[in-house]
Amino acid sequence: MSVAETFYEVIRRQGITRRSFTKFCSLTAASMGLGATGAAKVAQALETKPRVPVIWMHGLECTCCSESFIRSAHPLVKDVVLSMISLDYDDTIMAAAGFQADAILKETREKYKGQYILAVEGNPPLNEGGMFCIDGGRPFVEKLKEMAADASAIIAWGACASWGCVQAAKPNPTQATPIDKVITDKPIIKVPGCPPIAEVMTGVVTFITTFGRLPELDRQGRPQMFYSQRIHDKCYRRPHFDAGQFVEQWDDENARQGRCLYKMGCKGPTTYNACSTVRWNNGVSFPIQSGHGCIGCSEDGFWDKGPFYERLSNINQFGVEANADKVGMAAAATVGVAVAAHAAITAVSRVKVKHDGKAPPKA
């Protein structure tokens, strides 16, 4: 382990030119909105600060976050980021296995107590004492708590670690639980998405390693710089929304014309993510550009707020699957019928008890 080395030293050793390095610094600084002096700050930090040790753990998950991460757009990014941090442990991509791998965890805990970053992909299931996710012969939740105890900060990758994701969908048999409900005494940054956008992930890692602290977080614990606007706020189909031009059916003319997907259940108006600006796969496209509504994959509980293809979410509190309009209209109709019936009975009883204008007998 060469943790004392700086990031710059490592990439130079790997044959990356200084020119590529400064290019990376300015691109990264721009994506984080750091302004004109940002690139120099990033460069300076990467040249002088020792690399931050990172432990990357996997709980209940599908590895889509890792898949996204290693596909970062900038040609260098995956090498750059992987050498920027000292990724000491990641059971999915590391060479070591078994006892050897577990030994690294122990070593990092001892050597870098209170200094390393714990990146968590997936979450621990808590039911049956955590038996639904066994890692290295014991429940993942134990390993997580142990490694979290000596970490300086925790990155919760993706919807799983941030919110629970599909394994936490009702009725959540394994009791899959987001990280911040299990670890409550460490700073946690949530980077939600299913998966999060690669550039967002590398941006977060770069910020933390560059400045030695977490970026500014919002109310939900997400980095402001990538999650302070909705898909809907920057969506290129927004003019069609404002005009009132919607795809009404998947195969209609409006769909071919690329109109707004609101009526097809697009969750862009309630989803905070950078898709409509950063896009995916090197900026090639994003779901809405491909004609499919946003399903809100970076939002809490998105898996239980279906249907994906309807504007209104179903609510189950009333025993049946129905949306707010169905529940509300039924309630209003009941009131309406009750009122009509009441009016009828009133009219009948008024004929029977002749209204004589007299006051009631005093009690």
Next chain:
Amino acid sequence: MTELTQVGDISDSAGERAVARRTVYVYQAPVRIWHWVNALCMVTLFVTGYLIATPPDSVTGEAYNHFQMGYIRFVHFAAGQTMAAMFLLRIYWAFMGNAHASQIFYIPFWRLDFWKGVLHEIRWYAFLEKYPKQYIGHNPLAHTMMFGVFTLGTLFMIVTGFALYSEGAGRESWQYKMFGWVFSIFPNSQDVHTYHHLGMWVLVSFTILHIYAAVREDIMSRQSIISSMISGERQFRDEDA
């Protein structure tokens, strides 16, 4: 909510008795103006709110020629903010106005005779009481509905409405600073949409009941109701000749 037990009468010098009707000034002008502006805003909010969630059929032609959703949302936000401002003024008037002005903002929860009154009204509406009681302000059941459904419901709609508004206005907006805490309770704003939407149906149901009750009581309870909200005066129609 004084119960009126005694209705006096008047006679002239010749001993001729006029029909004695007692009139009480209940709803002061600010309450009346507020009531009708608020009712107008509410109905506007029902219609535009429903259309926001279920927009009309798509318009054709170029996007730059239209602003249909834009106008619907604009009207919703304008009515919403008007309603909220009027609500604030109404709260101010609860302190400045007469005793009835504050009635819709609290419930005398610990007073037994209040709940007895509620029970009496329920029995009256269930046709179990032969005669209605008369009250100067709202009857106890109406009072409970006003506070529990209208006042709390409207407050809920204002809070969730401004929270939703802050999403478009941005993180730096005063709306987000004041109402962003809603998203600490419901991290996914889709839930806020759902509850804001359900809240509409609660208020629609309230409105149906409210208008029915007003018309019915006007006819049945021997006192003026609807005209009270126009003139401010409540006239008791009993003639103790």
